[in-house]
Amino acid sequence: MVPISTGPSARFSAELDSPTRQRRRAAAMLRLRSCILTHLLSSHSAAHPISPLHRLLSASASQSPKFAVEQYLVATCGLTGAQALKASAKISHLKSPTNPDAVLAFLAGLGLSSTDVAAVIATDPNFLCTGVERTLAPVVIDLARLGLSHAEIARLVSLAPGHFRCRSIVSNLPYYLSLLGSKENLLHALKRGTYFLSSDLERVTKPNVALLRECGLDASDIAKLCRAMPRMLSTKTERIQAMVACAEGLGVPRGSGMFMRALYAVHFLSKEKITAKVEYLKNTFRWSDAEVRIAVSKAPNVLTKSEESLLRRSEFLISKVGMLPAYIAHRPVMLGYSLEGRLRPRSYAVKFLKEKGLVDQDRDYYTALMLGEKAFVEKFICPHKEAAPHLAEDYAAACRGEVPTRFNFT
DSSP states (O other), X not given: OOOOOOSHHHHHHHHHHOHHHXXXXXXXXXXXXXXXXXXXXXXXXXXXXXXXXXXHHHTTSOOOSSOOHHHHHHHTTOOOHHHHHHHHTTSTTOOOSHHHHHHHHHHHHHTOOHHHHHHHHHHOGGGGGSOIIIIIXXXXXXXXXXXXXXXXXHHHHHHOHHHHTSTTHHHHHHHHHHHHSSHXXXXXXXXXXXXXXXXXXXXXXHHHHXXXXXXXXXXXXXXXXXXXXXXXXXXXXXXXXXXXXXXHHTTOOTTSTTHHHHHHHHTTOOHHHHHHHHHHHHHHHTOOHHHHHHHHHHOGGGGGSOHHHHHHXXXXXXXXXXXXXXXXXXXXXXXXXXXXXXXXXXXXHHHHHHXXXXXXXXXXXXXXXXXXXHHHIIIIIGGGTTTSTTHHHHHHHHHTTOOOGGGOOO
């Protein structure tokens, strides 16, 4: 008979597969979670709320002869094999599950789901190396003092794990909470980018905000702009100045109601791309230079539309509806409406009513487009139930992308 190996490798494999070891690990994790919830989250006003925690953590997990990082990431943290392979390279120095276990218990205590925890670790594997008592717990306490709830703190961990494990995150948050107007706005901005959390307030962020104020944007406008484009808070001031010059060059003066939208439209686009889009607008809608400036000044978001989207709208409005290019240039908001859900069905309905003599022939199509859906139905559909009993169902079908027989015009 071949003797069964009893070397360290075999013993380690047996321990990993041991139901008893798994139950002990689970029990230890539960005890940790309960303790951390009690010490970290229930009363952040105590002077030393977690002073005995390091002793608890030291005793919570038995030392393994060799810590299999990649296997731990899969079995305990919930990462996929590919994620674990990539993450393990960054934390290969870990020799024990003691600190990772404490971090996982900390995250569970904050209320993060297993899916959220896996996402945090996959995004920032070094989170498992962060000291709970030294770093994470004090950050939670300081954030709670700023008024963030446990749920909001948990969301902050999920959105910005790399920043959360640095105690400096707390120092900049009061400014951003004031600038953005609310905790909800802060979290919304973090969904779009987290770099501003580590931006130099005095050298970068505050000069950028001051420049936006000089352009005529009020506090509400700045909050909206930075929530949608948080990179505005961390990019070089020279880049913001270039965006301002670009918007003005397109015919949108600073201080105008469209200036904020113009900044959004040109943000972080190269001069070459903007020039190419302007040329495309001229060719597609048969606009002159002056008409392009008019259109962009009234609806800067036309610069953000795809070429395919613009081409389809041009073909429909000019070729099918018969609008003049100059008419569209002065009413460019139309180009932002859904072709299938608004432009086509309303065009069909209004043309049907005109052909039946139910509305005046000179009734402006643009007026019908600008109405909300409920108002359009009340004004153009409901009054004609008797004269056109199928109009409502035909219009509904057109909104679904169909073309009813009665809407086929010669």
